[in-house]
Amino acid sequence: MDEFDIEINPNVAINNSSTTLPNKTTTEQLKINENQEPILTKKELFAWYLYAFACEVYSVVSISSFIPLILEHFASEKGVTSIDRTPCKTAKEGLRCVVNIFGFWIDTASFSLYTFSLSVILQAITTISIGATADHGAMRKTLLLNFAFVGSISAMLFLLIPSGSYIIAGILTIIGNVSFGAAFVCFNGFLPVIVRNHSDVRKISNEIKNYIIDKNKTHEHDTQIEDDESTLEDRSLLSSKDPILINLKENLLKTKDRISAHISARGFASGYFGGIILLIICLLISFLLRSTIYSLQIGVFLSGIWWFLFSLFVSKWLQPRPGPPLFLNEESKIRWINYVTFSWRRLWKTILQVKKLEMTFRFLIVWILVSDSCTTILSVALLFAKTTLNIKTPGLITLTLIAPISALISTLLFPYFIKLSVKKTTILLLFMLLFIPIYGCLGLILPFGGLRSSGELYFMAVWFGFVLGPLQSYCRTMFAELVPRGRETEFFALYAITDKGSSWFGPSLIAIIVDVTGEIRYGFLLLFVLIFLSIPILWFVDEKKGKEDAMNSSIDNEDII
Known part of the structure; x- marks a missing residue:
């Protein structure tokens, strides 16, 4: 066996008492055994990238592109004009079309926004219910795959929906979006674990522990080492003023940032690559079927097939990386209730730790504003293109x-090419994102420009994509470094809640703006405010303090409830 670092044994049960080595510790005692967490392999990392490649097609093709158009079209087929309630299909173009939803008349262009708003509320409830539980045992991988299969099947069922069945389409949209979000929480929860077990990070961790051991041997002190590798490493680093340890700490943090940013970026790139491939296929199908709405239904169906098939490979190659087991009431006949209540209790306990994790929660406020802005831009752009600029299906695709x-x-x-810190790069990207609502608002005050032609909208799509990709990646990278060890999925559930759970706000306000004014362009004013507010808040996020607070709040330093 090779020399290695000491860490939690992920494959055997542990209890709340600490398991320790004998007091006299030597380098020879730092031996890895077959039960210890292995170093990240290329196949495992590929499997993580592959899931992004599998699931992001549903986000890129279905949620962000086709489903809003399908919902709007189905609602319009059953809609009537707001003036005299004649069917929209036989009415003159340009008249406002509304549809009755449970006794309320809403604009057909708003139906998809309300549907997504409801889905993200349910998604927030679901992610809270699984977040903390997924960090224990092998639940993270199990939940990821279960939600992936449910979501992919709901997408495949779009092919069977008859035209005009907007309620059925709305229900399947909600199921798919909730499943996608819950699975993605588990997927993101793997990122800090993967980074922690990368060979470069583990090498520096070894150097730190070996230095501590040698230093203790020199001073002839007996050392008691806990099973968790990060507990020994991080506590020593936080309390020591040794210049060598300080340099090792800085090297470790820089290495984690570099590897996390690299892996996160490649993960997003894998997802975008999959989405691009399927979008090209769907574009060809749209031309062959002469741009019918059924071609969009086929696209959603294909995204479900894609998501399902590639998830099968993920199930085989992605390692579960299990955490400590839960000690719940095993006599309960409905065990899942225990898991759900545990996750909600953990959430409440986490909220009470706001002061201990101030920077982490401050960043979550930033993410609320940023993610809501990005989600709203996507929703507004497609509806704006279809209802205001009258761009046809091939142009929309x-x-x-x-x-x-x-x-x-x-x-x-x-x-x-950008060598700034993660935080400064994110701020730069937010300023770049502000250009979109500023330009959109010009259409309210100037007789030219301000998104009045399809060419302008295509350019804005290039700009939005150029900003969105790295912005999402850097935000995830920054948050991953502010997450306590052993609580990865729990905190990425909060990340998802502030992402999707808050994204009902922007679309709902845009929907209200459309219903009240009949002009979707006013939504750009709201987008400007949301993006602008995030910048000063992010500026006051202290990365160093946030990382140190996360080290002190790892699950290894507290009991499992």
């Missing part, structure tokens, strides 16, 4: 294809 291509390129290039 082309529009949705431009953004991920631009995002793929910028996501891969940004880490190589």
Whole structure:
């Protein structure tokens, strides 16, 4: 067996008491055994990338592109004009079309926005219910695959929906979006674990522990080492003023940042690449079927097939990387209730730790504003293109294809050409994102420009994709470093809640704006406010303090409830 570092044994049960080695510790005692967490392999990392390649097609093709158009079309087929309630199909073009939803008349252009708003609320409830549980045992991988298969099947069922069945389409959209979000929480929860077990990070961790051991031997002190590798490493680093340890700490943090940014960027790039491939296929299908709405249904169906098939390979190659087991009431006949209540209790306990994790929660406020802005831009752009600029289906598909291509390129290039810190790069990207609502608002005050032609909208799609790709990647990278060890999925559930759970806000306000004014362009004013507010908040996020607070709040330093 090779020399290695000491860490939690992920494959055997542990309890709340600490398991320790004998007091006298030597380098020879730092031996890895077959039960210890292995170093990240290329196949395992490929499997993580592959899931992004599998699931992001549903986001890029279905959620962001086709489903809003399908919902709007189905609602319009059953809709009537707001003036005299004649069917929209036989009415003159340009009249406002509304549809009755449970006794309320809403604009057909708003139906998809309300549907997504409801889905993200349910998604927030679901992610809270699984977040903390997924960090224990092998639940993270199990939940990821289960939600992936449910979501992919709901997408495949779109092929069977008869025209005009907007309620059925809305229900399947909700199921698919909730499943996608829950699975993606588990997927993101793997990122800090993968980075922690990367060979470069583990090498520096070994150097730190060996230095501590040698130093203790020199001073003839007996050392008691806990099973968790990061507990020994991080506590020593935080309390020591040894210049060698300080340098090792800085090297470790820089290495983690570099590897996390690299892996996160490639993960997003893999997803965009998959989405681009399927969008091209769907574009060809649209031309062959002469741009019918059924071609969009086929696209959603194909995204479900894609998601399902590639997830099968992920199930085989992605290692579960299990955490400590839960000690719940095993006598309960409905065990899942225990898991759900555990996750909600953990959430409450985490909320009470706001002061201990101030920077982590401050960043989550930033993410609320950023993610809501990006989600709203996507929703507004497609509806604006269809209802205001009257761009037909092939043009809409082309529009949705431009953004991920631009995002793929910028996501891969940004880490190589922009040498700023993760935080400063994110702030730069937010200023770049402000250009979109500023330009859109020009249409309210000037007789020219301000998104009055399809060419302007295509350029804006390039710009949005160029900013969105690296922005998502750098935000995920920054948050991953602010997450306590052993609580990865729990905190990425909060990340998803502030992402999708808050994204009902922007689309809902846009929907209200459309219903009240009949003009979707006013939504750009809201987008400007959301993006602008995020910049000063992010500026006051202290990365160093946030990382140190996360080290002290790892699950290894507290009991499992």
